[in-house]
Amino acid sequence: MTRRPGRAVSALVAALVLAGCRAPADPPDRDARGPSHDTGTAADLLVADPCADLVVIGARGSTQDVGRNLGVGTEVRVTVEQLARRLHARSGTTVHVDPVRYDSAATPTAAGFLRNTAAGGALALQRLSTLADRCPDSRFALVGFSQGAHVVHTAATSVPSALVPRVVLVAMIADPSHNPDDPIARYSYAAEPTPGHGRLGAGPRIPDDLRRAAISFCVAGDAICNDRGAPGSGQSPTHQHFYEKTSTARVTADRLDRVLRAQGV
Template sequence: MVSTRFLVVSLTSLALAFAQTDNCPEIPVTGVTMGEPVPMKPEDIPKGCSDYEILVARGTSEPNYEAGGGKFGIVVGDPVVSNTTLKLPGARGYPVQYPASANIISGSLQGKTDVVKRLITQAAACPRQTFALVGYSQGASVMHSAAKEIPLVLYGRIKAIVMFGDPALRLGEVLSRFPVGLNGKVLEVCAAGDPVCDPNGTCTFYHLTYIRPSYINTAVDFIVKGFTGK
């Protein structure tokens, strides 16, 4: 497998180089084998309390930006968390503990269970902590599943939900909604042409372009506003 540093350079350079047009650029050679599970590292789980916590469910086989100290996924989670913490020093990230592998049914169940457990546990231990949920691709599906089981009493503690490349969007507006009480806090980020979320999309390349600053900055601003009300 190529180094993570080369991977992030490849993704960033190509994502910035191509505008979203009718052309379909080739997917960069990243060395990542799609479907392979991502190792979960207990040492990456933050302890204690914080003012704000961002739960991130990564995309399928999405590695970390290890060269930059990433823990949440090189395309979406790492840039979202790092940029949010720069704007909001009291924020931190939590990597959802699931393999993000080709075993989608069992993996999604594991991810959903972990999200709900984390929210319940942290909310009880940290009365002032509030939360944001971020999901990318398969991770977005994990968040949809988790949202159905989050206790109603915790809805007020969840301040923002951001989905990148959400497969549920292909099912239509009604089926892609979150439960009442959460749906008004959702930002859906779908690149035009991305076949995972765009019903008219046909180019897989665009599913890797969420690392673009235009997408990341929009998500970060949404999360910060959700947390602070500003």
């Protein structure tokens, strides 16, 4: 028998959406403020070949349009473009983005939110398995923002053991289930990692065999991933606007590149 979330959990999820996990309407593939990278176009940085050297399985945030930004949301797109720039510069590694086409619509209940993220995690794993079979020479990254980070967190806890060696990156940007006690790499765009848990509470630790590939990003002003008070309190405009900036994406990509370098990518 499945237990239904109680009122407290429902309140947390409602607060999560209302306080900023709902992303603003995202721009089309070319940012309205200009290219998200320094030169060239997205087509120069990312390839259509689903069997690229590095396949990024990306998950967008709440309410972001799967028909825009490569289906992965502004924050993931601009970050992956910056990462592809770095990979091209030092190794010629090709990068392909594959979106997780889960239902990221806002839901009024905890049950709906958790059902959508669980389904998203299952879809991400399904896609990972399919592409791993089809593309024996590819390696894989799981990257998500906000609700999409929760999807990635969920998927990472259940990666089949046979596929673990091929997963070289698990990146959670502004994860509402951020766990400050998880001994993975964590980055806050400052000297020290953020100490708070995610708005949904501290999620499960990333499995030991994927810890080498995992990194969580959370800036201090983001109450979705750094909820310092009672869960669900406070607003978080930082959550909606910080990670999509080109300057932020460059720093995020630098940290992702460090993870990949450590694994020989």
